Amino acid sequence: DGGITQSPKYLFRKEGQNVTLSCEQNLNHDAMYWYRQDPGQGLRLIYYSQIVNDFQKGDIAEGYSVSREKKESFPLTVTSAQKNPTAFYLCASSQTGTSVHEQFFGPGTRLTVL
């Protein structure tokens, strides 16, 4: 099956810890995205990557970091600098180019700060 996988499904973090959320896709998509979802606020873009070894900050990048060493993988690290990390995190991917492409989403990771 083609698609996007995220792990873990649930993650608990203690104050001051860094944690890394995994995102893998086998859709051969160049572009990948990380969103944060909070109740009543829709989806907010954290980081995006259009191609391997390149990524850009989204609207709420502070306290987060990413890497894009492989086309298939786009891990997100939530650092201790992120003051309110409890949220549902969604990874997505899409084709790039001049056509208008929809995004494909993973099942999400729910992060809770203890």
Added chain:
Amino acid sequence: AQSVAQPEDQVNVAEGNPLTVKCTYSVSGNPYLFWYVQYPNRGLQFLLKYITGDNLVKGSYGFEAEFNKSQTSFHLKKPSALVSDSALYFCAVRDWGGPGGYQKVTFGTGTKLQVIP
């Protein structure tokens, strides 16, 4: 700046009745519009998109959406609601922006659809 608004936090409809979930948008150029659905504790699933052409766009699971340029709206519709349609629905608009022609997508805050048996 682009934006999208979903004026209703929740829509209730009886099973078998037609449903409408509203969305209005604001962009500087031509809008590219999307609808996604999210079931509890899951990722978003793509339903349909409008790029150009016919104002009535047909999508997955019997859903359709009507693009209205004069009213800047893109309402999601279904002729007969099912209980299994109960979910969170997101409208999104795409704009060109950012380095390298990144396709920034702005999502609405979501509308919870409750279909009552």
